[in-house]
Amino acid sequence: MKANFHTHTPRCQHASGTEEEYARAAxxxxxxxxxxxxxxxWPYRTGYVSRIRMTCEELDGYIAAVHRVREEWAGRLRVCLGMEAEYYPDYVDHLRRMRDQGIDYYLLGQHAMNSEEYPGQWTASACEEDDDSVLRxxxxxxxxxxxxxxxxxxxxxxYLRRRPPERFNRACEEAADRIAQVCIEQNIPVEFNLLGLDCRKRGESNCYPVPAFWQYLSRWKVKTIIGVDAHDPALLRRADLWQEGMDTLTSLGFEVLDRLPVKGV
Ligand SMILES: [Zn+2]
Ligand SMILES: [Zn+2]
Known part of the structure; x- marks a missing residue:
């Protein structure tokens, strides 16, 4: 089965294409x-306004739009309703509330170290040089x-996105170990990201998936899954990226899951 659980919509202000166009492409x-x-x-308590995500006021519209394509495509495509969310201890209740409102699954995408995404707070920037940030x-x-x-x-x-490959050091290995161990413990997969793979192929050589990370991670029996991370419907049509992801993971000996345990699958 071919399934992708990582898809955006224009509500995040940096994606294009309607839900219908993503469904058709898929x-x-x-x-x-x-x-x-x-x-x-996020319901920021400081009044911070993010430019890379929907507002809390747009949540109902997002849920309704995904429900609509789910109904329109019933019998041809199974549509699931999730979100990509960071882990911020102060806002865990907010994630629980959105789950009660109908969000069926979360992908843990830790883009920033703190909920307010000021320069320097981005994971990739914080971890570029600083080993303590890598472990944090x-x-x-x-x-x-x-x-x-x-x-x-x-x-x-x-966390390796801005690190030069030669700085994949012991702290970076330690971080990979901790991630693998907790995913094994909780029986969830890590994602091999195709949007990043496309960036790498277009010349952004530091972007994830970072070869040294995946090579190192392969000592663990951690499960994997491919995520398209589509911010444009066209990325769903890239069979070359999908195949390269599959080839990379299987050649390193990883188990590749074809689904997440999500309602509607
Ligand atoms: Zn994004
Ligand atoms: Zn994403």
Missing amino acids: AEAGFEVLGFSDHCP FADSITEGVRTGLYACVAHPDI
Whole structure:
């Protein structure tokens, strides 16, 4: 079965294409399951306004839009309703509330170290040089996964995004160990991210998936899954990326899951 659980919508302000266009692209590319997982809104207590995610006011519209495509495509494509969310201890109740409102699954995408995404707070920036940040990142993944709220760790190698390959050091290995161990403990997969793979192929050589990370991670029996991370319907049609992801993971000996345990699959 071909399934993708990592799909955005224009509500996040950096994706294009309607839900209907994502569904059509997925069905035409041979997917049986399409999970929407747009960047989740946070009810910032400081009044901070994010430019990379929907607002809390847009949540109902997101849920309604995904329900609509689910009905329209019934019998041809199974549509799931999720979100990509960071782990911020102060806002875990917010994730629980959105689950009660109908969000069926969360991908743990730890883009920033703190809920307010000011420069320097981005995971990739914080971890570029600083080993303590690398370990702090791994600890937040560990704590987050242990909440039991997340079905998968999206781009677990995001902490290496700005690190030159020669700086994949012992701290980076230690972080990979911690991530693998908690995912094994909680029986959830790590994601091999195809949006990042496309960036790498177009010349952003530091972007995830980072070869040294996956090579190192392969000592663990951690489960994996491929995530398209579509911010444009066209990425769902990229059979070349899908195949390369599958080839990379299987050649390293990883088990590749074809689904997450999500309602509607
Ligand atoms: Zn995004
Ligand atoms: Zn994403």
